[in-house]
Amino acid sequence: MSRLIGLVFISASFLIGWLWMDYRDYPDTLLGNASPVVFEVGKGQGYSAVADQLAGLGLVRKPRWFRYYLVSSGAAARIKYGEYEVPPAITVRDLVSMLVAGKVRQHAVTFVEGWRFRQMRERLQQEPGLEQQLAGKSDAEVMTLLGAPGQHPEGLFYPDTYFYTKGMSDLAILGRAYRRMQTVLDEEWRGRAEGLPWLTPYQALIMASIVEKETGRPEERARIAGVFTRRLAQGMLLQTDPTVIYGMGDSFMGDIRRADLVQDTPYNTYVRPGLPPTPIACPGAQAIHAALHPEPGDSLYFVSRGDGTHVFSRSLDEHRHFVEQFQKARKHE
Template identity: 55%
Template sequence: MSAALVIGAFWIDYRDYLSSPLPLPDEAPLIFEIKAGSSLKRVVDDLAEQAVIEKPRYILLNARLTGKGTQIHTGEYRLEPGMQVRDFLDMLYQGKVIQYSLTLIEGWNFRQMMTTIHTTPHLEQTTLGFSDKEIMQAIGHSDEHPEGRFMPDTYRFTRGMSDIDILKRAYNAMTTHLAEQWPQRAVGLPYETSYEALIMASIVEKETGVPEERGTIAGVFINRLEKRMRLQTDPTVIYGMGEYYDGNIRRRDLRTDTPYNTYTRGGLPPTPIAMPGREAIHAALHPEQTEYLYFVSRGDGSHKFSRTLQEHNEAVIKFQLKGRKRSFSSYKNNEDDNQ
């Protein structure tokens, strides 16, 4: 057989192989990992030992012909039934690694966020047992309180990424968003810094059961701040109670002073109390212009808003006391109360 025929037969076989399906065991998806420092030859040899790659020399030849043999990416890859060899190569060259996701929810506090991060499969854990300060130090912000500093969102990651990677991305996302939104805030708001707006956004996030009410609730709190009224919002009290909160908030809790008790202290609490989402931040920076000073839960997630203490007391009797008059803080002592 002439050399030309031999070369021609080899080339046909090479092209046919690239179009052939991978012989996956049991016709099921196969997950394999390329670790840092692995060469294409090492990857191909490993898959050949698993009988997935039948002609490894053709894979290496393709890498040389295309010049992409040094472009493989570390991570996990999924081989699906019916996938052709050329699909495998494209996946390898383009770095189409398996991506996992982690969702941080609006309204979670820092502890809830870290519990979720630390129990997320496939994510390397490097901060287990760290204090809050040590975690912030690990991401380069040891002088900051962690609460509210991270953007709630869904974050995708690949095997080999760590909790620090997620924390940095969430921190940077919040920092960037707040920096973009702060200059666009409404005129005349009683905030000196964007951090104070973040604190307000966290309160709005925790008080809002109906998204459409965010702007109104923010407007109520702005009105109270401007009139030097205490915010008197239960979520701040609950946050200040910490591990002592058992699911119920009592009158004595409202009277027990902590840095976060907005019934006993004026102004904003010292830090955010949760992770506010983008909508809550927008509401804090663009509150509804309203005359409302009070609101009370209707029991269905929505609120009844009032302009005067008398209206508010009547709303408390209707929605909280089921129409029965009995003493409560604003009714008995003529004190403002928006719980």
């Protein structure tokens, strides 16, 4: 009998030892995914339910051991809720560390330089991971929610890529873009060149938006800003097509007619002196810098070559010559 008990004890000891050796290596076992897997831990979801969910996705092969590891490591009560993306070739230990640290999945939304505010709102509506708080609200209501009642929204949001986690609101993204624009504009305003005609940072922002729409070439932005600065200083009309287009609104069909250039709107710089009342788009950092550091010179005119670059002129006669030259070139294309 004692011999049988000894054998049972030895067998049990061997089994326990074998299980311990196997479990000891378990935290460093690779998960069973060859490609990234996305899953979500809900608010209030317990560690046992998380283990079952991961087992159902094929990530955890031994959910009982996974539960035991969560408890024994102290991670069971520290799992953060949210959306996770589990990369391939990750161990059980690393997965648990991810859950405890709350390294949730990051999404990105990009606002492009030169976009209008309506385009930003449309882009946010395309993000299924965002909580849509702005649906059905007017621009004025949006600005009130952002703590800027009465402000025209155009140009006040910095174009950049913004990262967010699932469940964040579209309003939160706009708030970040709004504050970022204020920060960038204030920094540039403090370091502005001397002798500029802009009385406020907002006027500089208006000019930056015009520069942004006039050229996509970084090397031309300060030069174009210089042209407009000199025209204002000499009491000349800005005569810039992007402001006319903005003032036309939905009636713009892709081409500006002669009649459009004489149609009086607050944004028609062919008939109204000075700057338009608001920005016409969201300028990027380079356009803002150019508006506050215009290139010196004597050119007062520029015309597009048709390839994205421009020819600059000092006199109206010279300008008309280049306009005719490039118009003829386009007719023969």
